Amino acid sequence: MAEALAHEHFDVLMMRWDGQDLCGVALMHRLRGRQANPPAMVLMLSADAPGAIGEGADALLTDPWSDASIEQAIADATAGRGVQGAAREQFGKLIFDRAACQVLVRGHPVLLTAKEFALALLFMRNAGQALSRDQIMTSVWGRGDQPGSRTLDAHVAQVRKRLALRPDQGWRLSSVYGFGYRLDKLEA
Structure with a gap:
């Protein structure tokens, strides 16, 4: 074949x-x-x-x-x-360029690993919705969450830091205790 x-x-x-x-x-x-x-x-x-x-x-x-x-x-x-x-998707002042696997933050390119990029894009596309750890791991890594693994938490911390997903920048990426994570777009 x-x-x-x-x-x-x-x-x-x-x-x-x-x-x-x-x-x-x-x-x-x-x-x-x-x-x-x-x-x-x-x-x-x-x-x-x-x-x-x-x-x-x-x-x-x-x-x-x-x-x-x-x-x-x-x-x-x-x-x-x-x-x-489209090869680009915009969420507020963040522009995701899927072809280059990078995000423009206020016009400045921020390079992410492929997994960080996929994770950030998943959060943006589902802003305002809580995503379970298993749902995130399956979507980004192709496998369910493995108890005790800190892979997801480490990647979330990097995405939060690199893309400045903080309230003063109009975003809140927070953990949902015992469930997963949630990204919220904050009103100005």
Whole structure:
């Protein structure tokens, strides 16, 4: 199948990580090795998928799937490829440039790691809504929260610091005890 797909041109490939005829992870790696410009790849994960299985995917789609989550995964995978959707999103004075994986804060570029960028964008897109630790970990890391892990907390602290998500800047990124985090846009 990888050989047949290597000669085809398409923008997005969406596949299960554990496909019946061919493992989606293997197919993803084969296509990346055989095509100079492979399609954006969305890997569909079920609850029993190993933790780091989706590392090479452009976007992860976790079970249960909905129309909105599928659309979001495709938008994330194709960001910066000229396939669809804007490469920039603005939230107040913050401009997210998905192609460069950076945020403009009052016109000044702030470089973030890929995970910090995905985390910050998730918070912005869900401002005013409490997100559970499990929901955040699944969306950004492709796996649920692991008790005792401080990965999420460390990344949240970096995002808060680098993007100046403080009340004096019009934002409040706070923890929700026993649940997760919430980003609020404050009125001027």
